[in-house]
Amino acid sequence: MPWCRRERYRVALVAAAVVLLSQVVLVALPQAARGFAAGQQQPRFPRLRVQPGTHSLGSRATHGTVVMREAIAGVEELMASSMPIATELPGAAVLLAVVALLGFVVVLATQKPEPRPDGALEEELPPWADMVAVLQDALSGRPFDDVLLNMRARHGDAFRIYVPSLFGETIVIMGREANQFVFTEQDKNLEQALGGVVGTAVSGKKTMGTKERKATESGKIFDKASTNFFSNKKALARATTIFTNSSEDFCDRMEREIKPDQNVFEILWTYVVQTNADMLYGNGENAGSIVCRTIDSINKEGLFSPQVRKAGDDLSAVLIESYEDRVKNPKKYEGEDSLFEEFFTLSKGSADPDMLQGFQQFMLTLQLAANGNQLVTIRWLMSHVFAEPEILAAVRREVRQKLAEKGPGATIRSLNLDDLLALRLTNACITEAVRLHSDIPAKLTLRQPDVDMEFKGYKVPKGSTVFLYADAVHKDEQYFPKAGSFCPHRYTDPKTFNKMQMDREIVTFGHGRKRCTGELHARAQISALLASFVLRFDMDLQTKEPENRMPEDHDGPFVFDTANTLCLVNLRRTADTGDGDDKAVLAEQDLVTAASLLGRRNIQMPRVERETPASPDTGAPEASKCPFGSLFGLNDSDAAN
Numbered sequence: 001m002p003w004c005r006r007e008r009y010r011v012a013l014v015a016a017a018v019v020l021l022s023q024v025v026l027v028a029l030p031q032a033a034r035g036f037a038a039g040q041q042q043p044r045f046p047r048l049r050v051q052p053g054t055h056s057l058g059s060r061a062t063h064g065t066v067v068m069r070e071a072i073a074g075v076e077e078l079m080a081s082s083m084p085i086a087t088e089l090p091g092a093a094v095l096l097a098v099v100a101l102l103g104f105v106v107v108l109a110t111q112k113p114e115p116r117p118d119g120a121l122e123e124e125l126p127p128w129a130d131m132v133a134v135l136q137d138a139l140s141g142r143p144f145d146d147v148l149l150n151m152r153a154r155h156g157d158a159f160r161i162y163v164p165s166l167f168g169e170t171i172v173i174m175g176r177e178a179n180q181f182v183f184t185e186q187d188k189n190l191e192q193a194l195g196g197v198v199g200t201a202v203s204g205k206k207t208m209g210t211k212e213r214k215a216t217e218s219g220k221i222f223d224k225a226s227t228n229f230f231s232n233k234k235a236l237a238r239a240t241t242i243f244t245n246s247s248e249d250f251c252d253r254m255e256r257e258i259k260p261d262q263n264v265f266e267i268l269w270t271y272v273v274q275t276n277a278d279m280l281y282g283n284g285e286n287a288g289s290i291v292c293r294t295i296d297s298i299n300k301e302g303l304f305s306p307q308v309r310k311a312g313d314d315l316s317a318v319l320i321e322s323y324e325d326r327v328k329n330p331k332k333y334e335g336e337d338s339l340f341e342e343f344f345t346l347s348k349g350s351a352d353p354d355m356l357q358g359f360q361q362f363m364l365t366l367q368l369a370a371n372g373n374q375l376v377t378i379r380w381l382m383s384h385v386f387a388e389p390e391i392l393a394a395v396r397r398e399v400r401q402k403l404a405e406k407g408p409g410a411t412i413r414s415l416n417l418d419d420l421l422a423l424r425l426t427n428a429c430i431t432e433a434v435r436l437h438s439d440i441p442a443k444l445t446l447r448q449p450d451v452d453m454e455f456k457g458y459k460v461p462k463g464s465t466v467f468l469y470a471d472a473v474h475k476d477e478q479y480f481p482k483a484g485s486f487c488p489h490r491y492t493d494p495k496t497f498n499k500m501q502m503d504r505e506i507v508t509f510g511h512g513r514k515r516c517t518g519e520l521h522a523r524a525q526i527s528a529l530l531a532s533f534v535l536r537f538d539m540d541l542q543t544k545e546p547e548n549r550m551p552e553d554h555d556g557p558f559v560f561d562t563a564n565t566l567c568l569v570n571l572r573r574t575a576d577t578g579d580g581d582d583k584a585v586l587a588e589q590d591l592v593t594a595a596s597l598l599g600r601r602n603i604q605m606p607r608v609e610r611e612t613p614a615s616p617d618t619g620a621p622e623a624s625k626c627p628f629g630s631l632f633g634l635n636d637s638d639a640a641n
Contacts, residue, residue, distance in 0.1 A: 143554025174472035187512035282338035
C-alpha cells in the first residue's frame with residue numbers, strides 16, 4: 001500500500017483502525033459471546049501491555065506487535081469505561097472483523113514511511129501524542145481543556161497530533177515559553193493559519209490562508225482596507241459615537257419590550273451581530289440577517305454544517321449586488337464608515353467576481369471570528385458582573401464617576417473613546433472575561449512558520465502547522481491565583497498588567513504584528529453596552545447548574561454550549577440610585593493594591609472544585625468570586641479590609 005507509507009497517512013489510518021476496531025468490539029462482544037455453546041469458556045482478550053511512554057500509535061513503528069499490543073490494551077480500556085450496546089451481530093463475523101482489523105493495524109504499522117518533504121527527521125520533531133490515551137479521554141467525556149492538559153502532562157510542552165482534512169500534521173505547544181515563542185520571539189516568522197480553515201468551512205471552497213492571500217493583488221487590497229478601517233482614529237471616534245448611542249437605544253427598547261421571564265441574551269446577540277454588520281458592510285440589513293443566520297447555524301449545527309455554507313452563498317449574492325449598486329450610485333454611499341466602502345474605494349469599483357468572492361470569504365471570516373469571541377465574551381461578562389454584587393456596584397461607581405467628570409447632565413451618550421478606555425475596572429472585566437472564556441487566541445491560535453525554527457530543542461519545520469494553546473497559562477494557578485475565578489482586579493494596576501502582558505502571561509487580544517486589529521472597537525462597544533446596562537438595570541442570573549451556580553466553561557473552539565446555558569432574566573430598573581457614591585469612591589490605591597497582590601507569584605489560592613456551594617452572603621457562586629473582592633465592597637468598612 002504505497003499510499004499509506006507517508007507518516008501522516010500512517011498515523012491517521014492506525015488511529016482510525018483502532019477506533020473502528022474498538023467500536024466493533026464494544027458493539028458486538030456481548031452478542032459474540034452467545035455464539036459459544038453453553039459451558040464453553042467465554043472468549044477472552046489477553047491483557048497485553050507496553051511500558052507507558054515507550055511507544056504511541058503516532059510514532060515511527062518498527063515492530064508491528066508493539067502497535068497491536070497497544071491497540072488491544074487501548075480497546076480494553078475503552079471497553080472497561082463504556083457501556084455495552086445491544087446490537088445483534090453473528091459471533092463468527094465479529095471475530096473475523098477483529099482479526100482483519102488487527103491485521104490492518106499491523107500492516108500499517110510496519111510499512112516503511114517515505115522521507116518527509118521538509119527533510120526533517122522524526123527524532124528531531126516533537127513526539128507524537130498517544131492517540132489511544134487521547135481517544136480514551138475524548139470518549140469518556142472529558143472537557144476540551146482536560147484533554148489538552150492531559151496531553152501536556154504526558155508529553156510536555158510540545159507534541160504532534162494529526163487532524164485529517166483541516167490541519168494535517170500539527171505541532172501543539174503550550175506554556176509561557178510557548179506564548180513568548182509565538183507572540184514575541186518568532187512573531188515575524190509565523191503567519192496566521194486559521195482564516196483559511198474558517199473560510200473553507202463557510203464557503204465550501206478552498207480558501208487561501210493569510211500568506212497566500214497577501215501574495216495576491218486582491219489580498220493586498222483586503223489587508224489595506226482592514227488596516228485603514230480599524231486604524232483610522234477618526235472612523236473609530238465616529239464608531240464610538242455609534243456604539244454609545246446604539247447601546248442607549250437598545251436599553252430603551254429593552255425597557256419597553258422585554259418580559260420579566262425573557263432571557264436578555266436572546267435579543268442582545270442579534271443586536272450585537274447587526275451592529276457589527278452595519279460597521280463592516282455599511283447598509284447591512286440583508287448582510288446582518290444572513291450573518292445572524294450563520295451564527296445561529298454554528299451554535300446549533302457546528303462550523304461545518306450545510307446551513308453555514310448556504311449562508312455563505314447568500315452573503316456572496318448580497319455583496320455582489322451591493323458592489324454593483326455602489327458602482328451605479330456612488331453618491332449614495334459617500335461618507336459611509338464601513339469596511340466595505342473602504343474596500344470599494346481601494347478596488348476603484350472594478351473588482352472582478354473572483355475578487356468579490358475572496359472579499360466575501362475575508363469579511364465573513366472576520367465577522368465570525370469577531371462574533372465568536374465578542375458574543376461569548378459579552379454573555380459571560382454580563383453574567384459574571386450581574387452575579388456578583390460587589391463587582392456590579394464597583395463598575396456602577398466607576399461609570400458614575402466618569403459621568404461626573406464630564407459635567408452636569410452627562411449621559412452614556414456623552415462618552416468618547418478615551419472616556420470608555422479610561423474605565424479601568426470595566427475594561428479589566430472585559431480582559432478577565434476573555435481570559436476565562438474566549439476561543440481566540442486562548443483556545444486556538446494557529447500559525448505557519450516561514451522558516452525552519454526550534455522550540456525547546458525540537459525542530460519546527462517551515463510550512464508546518466503550529467497550534468498554540470494559550471489557555472495552558474491563562475488557567476495556571478502559578479500565574480493566575482484562583483485561576484477559575486472571575487477576578488478583574490488582577491489588571492487594575494497598570495504596572496502589574498503591563499508586566500503580565502510583556503511576559504505573555506495574559507494574551508487575551510494577542511500580541512505583535514497579528515494583535516487583534518479590532519481590539520479598540522471591541523472594547524469601546526462592550527464598555528458602552530455594559531455601562532448602559534449597569535446604570536439602568538438589575539438582572540438575575542439563571543443557569544442549569546444545581547443551586548443556580550455559574551457553570552465552568554470547558555467548551556472547545558467554536559463550541560458555545562456552556563455560554564448558551566447562561567440566562568439573564570427579570571430585567572428591572574435598579575434600586576441603586578448612586579446617592580451614596582460620594583462616600584464610596586473607588587480608591588486609586590485600592591485598585592493598585594488588589595492588582596499588585598494578585599501579581600505576586602507566592603500567593604497560593606486553593607483551586608475551587610465544581611461542587612463548591614454558592615456564597616451565603618451574596619448568593620454568587622464561590623467559583624466565580626474574586627479573592628480580593630472585599631477591596632471593592634459595598635461600604636467603607638469593606639474597602640478598609
